[in-house]
Amino acid sequence: MLSTLIVLAAAVSALALAWSLLRRVHPEIRNRDDWEERKHEIDVQIFRALLDRNEERYLRSALSRHQFQEFRRKRISLALRMLRLVEENADLLMKLGQLARLKGDPALTEKADELVATAIQFRLNLLLARLSLYLTWFFPSWTVVLPAFEVRYQNLLDSLAGVQQTGWQVLT
């Protein structure tokens, strides 16, 4: 029975993921005008302020526990919404980078590779940031400190430089 549950869970997960991937692909970008039309203008300083530890300390001391929790959740929700919008920007930029590569101009290709590499790095960072933000949302009084993936992350940063120099095979 357990094996059946595992097998069915795998099947349902694969279906759900495949469906979500199918839905993700739809927003297309054809040129720079599309980017100008669809991009989200978001101030990075607001994001920094929302998650600033000093502000958090001040709020913790100035507000009651209940108020602080409520206020922190609102700030985290806002930060998560901002991240979602920037993620959409990153998606569009990745696609724009691929279109720029088609031009065949070496200088432009280098810039495009750099842009795509930054976007992928951003998305990898997002995974860790979101995990931390969701945990903080559930436990607003807790100052989240998680074990780091230092070695692997350093490897990633090192390899990014390599990717930016050489690019990688882009097929379609």
Add this chain to the structure above:
Amino acid sequence: MILYLVTKTLWYFPLVLQVAIAAVMLRRKLAEVFPVFFGYTVVVASRETALLFVPYTGKTYSLVYFWGEALAVLLGIGVIFETLRNILPPYPFLRLVLKLVWVLGGMAAATALLMLLFSRGPPTAQKTATEGPAAHADVAVPDKEMPPKKKDPVLESIFLLERAARFLQVCLLIIVIALMSRLGLTWQQYSVGIVVGFGIYSALNLAALEFRSHLHFVTDGMFELINSAAYNLGALIWAAYFLRSWSRTPVAYLPKTNLAEWNEAVNDYVNQCYRR
């Protein structure tokens, strides 16, 4: 009569689609980019065509069916690796994932190979295994024409191995789809099409196998219909991606963005939260 028509349609429709996909792949030189997927498409289409002309009750039918089946499973696993190789940038960070995929893939390939060896066994043309649209052929043939079915331990072993191979295939697909989705590697439309088509077909097939062989919720005939419908769905998705024209206009310059700043901001936050 309606069931017969449905069965035949479900058999012929993906066959036509796969021939078209293979032709388009050749024309657009995509066979060089996705040689394993091209091989899979050709093998499945050829087997289905061959089965149309081979007498159902002969041993040849059984051989063509089961050898084609095992080959299709092996190629199906190969397709996942091919897609992974095409979509992933060469980050050492992703090596762990790749190693995991290789281990799972090795296990799936081993079970598929065992399936291949076992498939010499069935003495009669019992064809209720599952890759490709011919899986529903039982329904197409009136019962009186079919040889009586007995519980064959070899055939049961094949189903068990197929379940294992399918499970591993689905696990691999989960990893690949999650990676593509999380890293935003969805601009590579053909890779997305291949993976989504396989993902949906394999997941439905695995669920149907489980409902039939373990839970006994569905009959053989119903299972074969579900499986064929799932395969049709997969072939439709492949066709939607491969038969469509993806012509794109290159852009001459890139906009200025603050993505690097955002990356730095998120990176700072991550550094704050993750103790080194």
